[in-house]
Amino acid sequence: MRRDREPELQANGLLKNPPPLPPLMRGRRRLWLAGLVLLGFGQAALGALSAWALVTMQGAPAGMSPILLRALLLLVLTALAIGALTVHQRVLAEKLGQDYVHQLRLTLLGDALTPGHSTSLGVTVARTTNDLSGVRNWVTQGIAPLTVGVPLILGSLGTLVVLHPLLALAMAMPLVVLGLCLLVWARTALIKTRRMRRTRGRLASRIADTVTASEGILAAGGSKRELRNLREASGNLVEIAVDRAETVGTLRAGGVVASTLTTLLVAAAGIYLGQSPGVTMAAMAVAGIASSPVLEIGRIVEYRQTHLAARMVLGPALAGAEQRRRRAEERRRLSAEVQAPHPVGSGDAPVHLHLPGLTAGDSPLVAGPRDRVRLVSEDPRSPQELLRRVLELSPGPELAAPDSVWVDGQNLRALGPKRVRRLVGHAASGTVFERGTVGRALHYRRPDLDAAHDQEMLDLVGLDVDSLPRVGRTPLRRGGEPLDRSDRARLALARAMYGTPPLLLIDGLEGDLDDDGRRMLDRVLSSYPGVVVMAGSGQLAQLLGAREHRLHALQAGTMPQHETVGGRPDGEDDD
Numbered sequence: 294m295r296r297d298r299e300p301e302l303q304a305n306g307l308l309k310n311p312p313p314l315p316p317l318m319r320g321r322r323r324l325w326l327a328g329l330v331l332l333g334f335g336q337a338a339l340g341a342l343s344a345w346a347l348v349t350m351q352g353a354p355a356g357m358s359p360i361l362l363r364a365l366l367l368l369v370l371t372a373l374a375i376g377a378l379t380v381h382q383r384v385l386a387e388k389l390g391q392d393y394v395h396q397l398r399l400t401l402l403g404d405a406l407t408p409g410h411s412t413s414l415g416v417t418v419a420r421t422t423n424d425l426s427g428v429r430n431w432v433t434q435g436i437a438p439l440t441v442g443v444p445l446i447l448g449s450l451g452t453l454v455v456l457h458p459l460l461a462l463a464m465a466m467p468l469v470v471l472g473l474c475l476l477v478w479a480r481t482a483l484i485k486t487r488r489m490r491r492t493r494g495r496l497a498s499r500i501a502d503t504v505t506a507s508e509g510i511l512a513a514g515g516s517k518r519e520l521r522n523l524r525e526a527s528g529n530l531v532e533i534a535v536d537r538a539e540t541v542g543t544l545r546a547g548g549v550v551a552s553t554l555t556t557l558l559v560a561a562a563g564i565y566l567g568q569s570p571g572v573t574m575a576a577m578a579v580a581g582i583a584s585s586p587v588l589e590i591g592r593i594v595e596y597r598q599t600h601l602a603a604r605m606v607l608g609p610a611l612a613g614a615e616q617r618r619r620r621a622e623e624r625r626r627l628s629a630e631v632q633a634p635h636p637v638g639s640g641d642a643p644v645h646l647h648l649p650g651l652t653a654g655d656s657p658l659v660a661g662p663r664d665r666v667r668l669v670s671e672d673p674r675s676p677q678e679l680l681r682r683v684l685e686l687s688p689g690p691e692l693a694a695p696d697s698v699w700v701d702g703q704n705l706r707a708l709g710p711k712r713v714r715r716l717v718g719h720a721a722s723g724t725v726f727e728r729g730t731v732g733r734a735l736h737y738r739r740p741d742l743d744a745a746h747d748q749e750m751l752d753l754v755g756l757d758v759d760s761l762p763r764v765g766r767t768p769l770r771r772g773g774e775p776l777d778r779s780d781r782a783r784l785a786l787a788r789a790m791y792g793t794p795p796l797l798l799i800d801g802l803e804g805d806l807d808d809d810g811r812r813m814l815d816r817v818l819s820s821y822p823g824v825v826v827m828a829g830s831g832q833l834a835q836l837l838g839a840r841e842h843r844l845h846a847l848q849a850g851t852m853p854q855h856e857t858v859g860g861r862p863d864g865e866d867d868d
Contacts, residue, residue, distance in 0.1 A: 334445075336582065350571060351570070431599065445585075450583075475544070547591050551590070559577055630695070645659050666825070669843055679844060715792060735751070782802050
């Protein structure tokens with residue numbers, strides 16, 4: 294089957310055999326699609342009713358007559374009914390597209406909170422906005438119009454067959470020719486769309502990198518050089534976009550030509566067959582109603598190609614997300630079944646950490662109350678990796694024994710997030726805070742606690758919120774502004790210690806603190822009643838009297854790698 298084949302990046306930039314997206318026809322979306330089909334047949338029926346009204350008008354005498362009035366009233370009501378069905382079509386189409394994209398968006402965002410996720414922020418934002426917009430447009434303005442249009446065209450052809458088979462043939466001929474042309478034009482449009490999206494993605498990455506490094510560029514006098522590079526990249530995008538516009542314009546022109554010809558050829562066929570004016574007018578009216586989806590066929594094909602280009606990014610991303618989720622769930626399940634080691638079972642060692650690949654099987658990290666442990670290794674990445682593994686921020690090695698992570702006599706892997714955050718606090722350098730107030734950031738780990746001890750905790754870490762514009766209700770934006778680097782570290786420490794968890798993890802926090810802050814950190818950690826496990830400087834460890842626990846060096850493949858899409862790093866692939 295196709296889904297079993299490996300994705301392959303072709304020379305023309307297309308990704309062959311991309312993993313499929315989740316099925317569209319699931320749950321209530323099936324009902325919405327069925328509703329669109331009924332709307333298509335409903336419009337076809339209204340078209341047939343209009344034709345009948347026009348044929349009836351032939352028997353009306355000259356001037357105003359009851360027959361003419363009834364026929365005109367029926368035509369007006371039919372037009373209003375078609376308009377009402379069009380409104381319902383748009384609503385159902387939007388529901389269909391938004392619900393489907395909502396599912397994909399939650400999957401991608403859930404992956405960002407799954408161990409092993411390594412996609413950059415820019416790529417994640419692009420996938421959940423631009424790429425998903427391509428999918429939504431295809432579902433809402435591609436699949437939905439086709440779901441309505443096909444029954445409408447088939448019903449209209451049936452009406453023309455009743456009037457005369459050759460009238461139906463005249464209407465079908467432009468549609469067949471258009472379909473054959475689209476087979477050729479669509480692939481060219483896909484190649485150019487994919488090329489434009491890749492070029493736009495690389496330009497966006499270059500702009501983001503340039504803006505991020507703007508101070509260094511200005512200090513080194515390289516602004517003109519960077520602007521020249523951006524000008525070249527932007528000019529390349531302009532050329533590619535203009536080239537694509539020619540193909541897209543051809544697609545849309547094909548729909549306009551075919552839509553026009555359906556009505557004109559039906560009229561010509563009516564004259565050729567010697568049909569009465571009423572029958573010819575009725576046939577033209579039916580063809581005119583059916584031509585509306587044909588008019589949009591070029592736009593629909595354009596949306597289809599944009600969707601396929603987006604799928605070449607989203608397919609591998611969603612497949613990787615599902616694989617990481619299953620792996621994380623399986624590893625957590627196996628770790629939750631680990632039996633309690635003897636020191637934990639006896640209650641003598643509230644913290645017992647054995648993480649395969651980092652700690653030796655016969656030398657787990659065991660610590661009791663008021664123990665201070667500094668993690669050391671020949672590999673400088675190992676201490677931080679252990680802290681990440683404890684918090685399930687890192688997935689760990691692919692083929693390894695389950696983790697054994699016990700705190701206060703409880704297996705962390707068998708507990709839910711609410712209970713885990715009561716047992717473990719974590720403060721790291723460079724902490725990026727979620728959007729919200731200072732008070733919310735302080736309580737984020739323990740929202741169940743009241744604010745009775747807020748000021749006491751802030752005083753303990755030396756964070757003065759009275760100087761902020763709105764004190765504790767000051768909103769934090771862009772990761773922690775308006776707090777400076779040192780104050781952010783103090784807030785991270787306060788949050789980690791709130792509620793006095795039995796295990797406190799400190800990751801290089803002293804590097805973000807000023808001299809007063811480092812003295813505060815020494816004082817606070819020295820008096821902390823629980824276990825402190827730290828990855829940081831030897832100077833702080835010496836002040837705390839911490840013992841060292843040696844870790845293994847990381848093996849190849851232990852650290853998560855940047856995912857690739859079609860053989861390219863995710864940051865270089867698409868916008």
